[in-house]
Amino acid sequence: MIVSILIFAVLATVAVAAAVMMLAARNPVRSALFLVVTFVCLAGLYLMLSAPLLAMVQILVYAGAIMVLFLFVLMFFFEPGAEVHPRSVLKGQHAAAGVLVIVLFFLIVFALSSFSITSFSGRLPAQGGRVAAMRGPGAPPPQGFQGGSPFDVRVNPVPNRTQGVAGEQINPLLVGREMFNSHLLAFELTSLLLLAAIIGVVVLVRLDKAEPKTFIDEEEAE
Amino acid sequence: MTVLPLSAYTTLATLLFVIGVTGVLIKRNPLIIFMSIELMLNSGNLLLVAFSRYLGYIDGQIYAFFVITVAAAEVAVGLAIIVSVFKRRRRVDVDDINIMRW
Numbered sequence: 001m002i003v004s005i006l007i008f009a010v011l012a013t014v015a016v017a018a019a020v021m022m023l024a025a026r027n028p029v030r031s032a033l034f035l036v037v038t039f040v041c042l043a044g045l046y047l048m049l050s051a052p053l054l055a056m057v058q059i060l061v062y063a064g065a066i067m068v069l070f071l072f073v074l075m076f077f078f079e080p081g082a083e084v085h086p087r088s089v090l091k092g093q094h095a096a097a098g099v100l101v102i103v104l105f106f107l108i109v110f111a112l113s114s115f116s117i118t119s120f121s122g123r124l125p126a127q128g129g130r131v132a133a134m135r136g137p138g139a140p141p142p143q144g145f146q147g148g149s150p151f152d153v154r155v156n157p158v159p160n161r162t163q164g165v166a167g168e169q170i171n172p173l174l175v176g177r178e179m180f181n182s183h184l185l186a187f188e189l190t191s192l193l194l195l196a197a198i199i200g201v202v203v204l205v206r207l208d209k210a211e212p213k214t215f216i217d218e219e220e221a222e
Numbered sequence: 223m224t225v226l227p228l229s230a231y232t233t234l235a236t237l238l239f240v241i242g243v244t245g246v247l248i249k250r251n252p253l254i255i256f257m258s259i260e261l262m263l264n265s266g267n268l269l270l271v272a273f274s275r276y277l278g279y280i281d282g283q284i285y286a287f288f289v290i291t292v293a294a295a296e297v298a299v300g301l302a303i304i305v306s307v308f309k310r311r312r313r314v315d316v317d318d319i320n321i322m323r324w
Contacts, residue, residue: 001225008226012234019241019261028253035257038238042264045231049275051283058267061290066260066297073301074253077308097247105240112232179284190291197295204302 008048015041028078032070036063053172231272238265252304252316256297263293 018037025031039062046055179187238261245258267286274282304314311318 004225008230012230015234016237016241019238022257022261023241023245023249023254028251031254031257035261038261039264042268045234045268046271049231049271051271051275051286054267054271054283054286057287057290061294062260062264066294069297069301070253070257073305077305077314078253094248097244101240101244101247104243105236108236108239109233112236113229174280175283175287178280179287182281183284183288186288190288193292193295197298201298201302204299204306 004048008045011041011044011048014038015045028074029071032067032074035070036067039063039067051171053175228272228276231268235265235269235272238262238268250316252300252314252319255316256300256304260293260297263289 015038018034018041022031022034022038025034039058043055043058043063046052046058242258242260242262242265245261246255249255249258267289270282270286270289272282274280274286303319307318307321308314310321
């Protein structure tokens with residue numbers, strides 16, 4: 001109990017601190033590494049939320065693939081310290097951004113605080129009375145919620161959405177089954193999106209044979 | 223057993239999102255801006271997973287997978303744009319992206 005609160009506090013603090021440091025760091029490579037720290041903390045939070053598959057994917061894809069891509073670009077194209085061009089910083093940009101961001105924070109907190117889980121229970125399907133079961137004192141504890149450890153891999157079985165999930169406690173199995181049953185179209189569309197992204201990247205960074213390799217900027221040429 | 227209130231996760235996600243917005247507003251290096259966007263997407267993911275857990279529906283986790291995929295595609299295309307801008311200008315500042323004007 002107290003352990004999971006403690007783990008959450010540590011992970012949340014480190015995540016927020018690393019995110020702030022990402023903005024504060026002068027060197028963009030350091031920013032990228034701080035962002036990796038944030039992502040790893042978020043993976044830990046996913047574990048606490050009993051989403052182990054997502055936690056692994058978070059580390060593999062975000063920390064492993066996306067941030068490596070960032071670091072590649074940074075190390076190929078940027079010299080540290082040379083990329084800062086402080087020309088044309090709008091007057092009062094930082095102050096205005098700070099004010100707006102604080103307003104935004106309280107706006108989101110307010111919007112989310114007016115929301116409570118119980119307000120959903122009326123909208124859930126009748127079989128999905130899991131929420132009511134979670135809240136109701138006399139109701140039997142729903143399966144999948146009894147795990148004492150914050151790191152239990154068991155996830156709440158999807159209520160009545162797929163047949164035969166009652167005995168299954170393994171999250172990746174459940175995720176895969178749900179993804180390929182209810183979200184198959186979205187999954188296939190995602191593959192199309194990735195294909196489009198690959199083609200777009202190849203077209204964008206292709207070396208144009210008509211141009212010389214070091215292309216002189218039009219403005220400087222004039 | 224979920225001992226933490228949902229508001230703990232929503233507050234954390236809000237904080238991370240707001241930090242990401244700050245980065246987009248004040249930073250001039252497009253790579254840092256991209257990282258801030260990634261941070262915002264991640265805070266959205268955290269919210270999805272938290273709601274999925276607390277409502278007892280696994281769909282939120284599935285949406286988070288899709289968000290990760292879209293983020294990967296977005297980063298690939300965005301970095302390609304930054305690289306091609308760099309090849310023309312030899313430096314990258316957000317103001318240099320105005321060469322994408324039609």
